[in-house]
Amino acid sequence: IDKNYALKNNGKWINQTELQKQTKGKYPIHSQSIQAVCHKYLNARDSAKKAKQKGLDNKYPYKQKKYFNTKWANNGFIIHPNGTIELKMGRWERKNQPPIVVKIDKEQIPNGTVKEIELIFDAKHWKLMLCLSYENGEQPTTKKEGTIAAGDPGEIHAISAVSENGSSIIITGRKIRSIHRLRNKKIAELQKKMSKCKKGSRKWKKYNRAKQYILSKSEAQLKDCLHKTTKQLVDWCLEQNVKHFMIGDVEGVQRNKKKKRSKLVNQKLSNWCFGKLYDYLKYKLEAKGITFEKVDESYTTQTCPVCGKKKKPSSRNFICACGYSQHRDVHSACNILTKHLYGEFRPMKITNHKYLRIA
Structure with missing residues (x-):
């Protein structure tokens, strides 16, 4: 999507309907996964606006992410009793794409209604993981006495x-403070080493991986x-x-x-x-x-x-x-x-x- 589309369109922010219209059919993933990204952007933009109205110096979303978590909601996935998960990829070039099939231990599937599945990247272990959000059906009751x-x-x-x-x-x-202090110290050391390397070089990438691991x-x-x-x-x-x-x-x-x-x-x-x-x-x-x-x-x-x-x-x-x-x-x-x-x-x-x- 053109970054300056909102400014070209009469100087107004792009709304949800227009954003979904601009992204429709442009990416080979499920339509609900695309909508989830749009909603995340719109929520971040609205939160920044509310913060600015309170007098805070929050920034609107401006950075382009190289990687972004992919979500499947509602009808975007199928969970089989044997533990097999099918993640639908929708239509691309007028053809239904084959789903992504993931086989896991059926005991790892939560006892409840799975509402959403998110594909995340674990930088610590350097691998992709599936995060399942589910509803257990329990309704809390508010205390009347106490x-x-x-x-x-x-x-x-x-x-x-x-x-x-x-x-x-x-x-x-104090433990939270000590974790922050150690993280800041290690990141500063790596940033100093990265500043002496050419961006994108083998050494720079090595330090960058170490930085992501620490974070x-x-x-x-x-x-x-x-x-x-x-x-x-x-x-x-x-x-x-x-x-x-x-x-x-x-x-x-x-x-x-x-x-x-x-x-x-x-x-x-x-x-x-x-x-x-x-x-x-x-x-x-x-x-x-x-x-x-x-x-x-x-x-x-x-x-x-x-x-x-x-x-x-x-x-x-x-x-x-x-x-x-x-x-x-x-x-x-x-x-x-x-x-x-x-x-x-x-x-x-x-x-x-x-x-x-x-x-």
């Missing part, structure tokens, strides 16, 4: 939370840490019989251009993956019948709930001149909770505290 809890995400401590009954939890994010491995490690972190929080919510969980919305803190920061702080904030943390928490809590909500967290870290004075904490503890003191992350979570319950910041008595590390 307590309310609030959490505060952080860059050092992944998340801290408190409940109405005075229980609190802190889950450290893929670190991505898998980070995903594992985030899943463990969110599972620990969900288990704590079940222990405290939580029915509604609120979390501070830190969107915009990372991209605040008005605030001058050092390169080190900017690198730490750029590595802060709070968006994935929100997504994982949302679906895991809702699966257990706990409602999830993002709320405003403005001044929750700086405001003393006793005297109301604002002060930026310089250490891991918030200490006020009036005598109030509390761990800064627990203090912030308490302020988020009391603001929701009472409409103002109030002090809370923490009776039970838990500190967890990611193994």
Whole structure:
């Protein structure tokens, strides 16, 4: 597709109907696979537009990808009882193309209705893999009775939370930080070596493969840490019989251009993956019948709930001149909770505290 088609067409963005019209019959794959790519592009474009409306400096999709995951949905595939999967390729030059046949162990097919199959490339093991998305038929029921809890995400401590009954939890994010630091160090070393090579040369390709391996491995490690972190929080919510969980919305803190920061702080904030943390928490809590909500967290870290004075904490503890003191992350979570319950910041008595590390 012509990259400048949207500009040539009266200076307007290309819509879904026109995009599908432009791609129809141009690629030898199933029509639903082509539509999936179109939808992914349109969703990325809409997300960037919404972010720009909020004042964030997000970019519209502009890079051309060399490889792109292929999806088959609805009628695009057939799964046989013996484990054979047929991925349809649609029509090309007025002829039905033979399907891609993949034979796997029938025990690997999930017990449920498979909704989508995606072909992905695993850079860590340097091979293609099939990812099956399925529906197990279980419908979560929302809890009607229980307590309310609030959490505060952080860059050092992944998340801290408190409940109405005075229980609190802190889950450290130091392992996530260490993975980011090692990844950045290794990537910088490879980038330095690649800059001395001719692009496309044998040596350059060798370094590039090593770079993709490191990125893929670190991505898998980070995903594992985030899943463990969110599972620990969900288990704590079940222990405290939580029915509604609120979390501070830190969107915009990372991209605040008005605030001058050092390169080190900017690198730490750029590595802060709070968006994935929100997504994982949302679906895991809702699966257990706990409602999830993002709320405003403005001044929750700086405001003393006793005297109301604002002060930026310089250490891991918030200490006020009036005598109030509390761990800064627990203090912030308490302020988020009391603001929701009472409409103002109030002090809370923490009776039970838990500190967890990611193994």
